[in-house]
Amino acid sequence: MKYIAFRFLLLSLVALAGFSCKDDYKYNDLFQDNRPAVPVTFAEATTYGGNPYIFSSLAAGGPITFTVTIPASSGRTIKEITRIVGGATGINPGTLSSATATSAYNAAPIAGTGTTVVFTTTIAAFKAKYPSVSIVPVALPNFTELAFLFLVTLDDNTQIVTEQVRVRVVA
Structure with missing residues (x-):
């Protein structure tokens, strides 16, 4: 029973850590438009x-x-x-x-x-x-x-x- 509780706690912490990260990866250089400051x-x-x-x-x-x-x-x-x-x-x-x-x-x-x-x-x-x-x-x-x-x-x-x-x- 301790083993199952430990795995559940560990899985919960991993899931919580995954959702607590910022979504910075969505807005880096690979995911943004490359538009000039002056449009032509x-x-x-x-x-x-x-x-x-x-x-x-x-x-x-x-x-x-x-x-x-x-x-x-x-x-x-x-x-x-x-x-x-x-x-x-x-x-x-x-x-x-x-x-x-x-x-x-x-x-x-x-x-x-x-x-x-x-x-x-x-x-x-x-x-x-x-x-x-x-x-x-x-x-x-x-x-x-x-x-x-x-x-x-x-x-x-x-x-x-x-x-x-x-x-x-x-x-």
């Missing part, structure tokens, strides 16, 4: 819960324009887009950080003005830079997607990696 958005892009996107038509010459913005209330301004990488939808921040002067989309930084900076290119220029990315334009509602990532530098030299933005290419 794309003015003309659309999103439905995924990556923002724009449409571009090859019949219209394939223009691609992204207007990168930060809130005026942030107290910061955009110094430049330091680096851009493009490719298929599998690109990620590692692709951006390992990009060299020859593999990055932009040869030189693109200067910002205030809280905006505009990046403009074409599908033809994209094809020339990344010939291995397949671009097969089809009629809506189907499309082919291209992707871009931007490294934005603010006036205080804070660098922000944007989320992946996409271009939906249609015929």
Whole structure:
């Protein structure tokens, strides 16, 4: 009987210790969003819960324009887009950080003005830079997607990696 009482007491103490711990494990670096202090958005892009996107038509010459913005209330301004990488939808921040002067989309930084900076290119220029990315334009509602990532530098030299933005290419 003593043996059962001892095991019950020991089990109760272990259970009590397990419930008395703080839930700090829920809020450490592995379980929190990694959001920048200054959010970066794309003015003309659309999103439905995924990556923002724009449409571009090859019949219209394939223009691609992204207007990168930060809130005026942030107290910061955009110094430049330091680096851009493009490719298929599998690109990620590692692709951006390992990009060299020859593999990055932009040869030189693109200067910002205030809280905006505009990046403009074409599908033809994209094809020339990344010939291995397949671009097969089809009629809506189907499309082919291209992707871009931007490294934005603010006036205080804070660098922000944007989320992946996409271009939906249609015929």
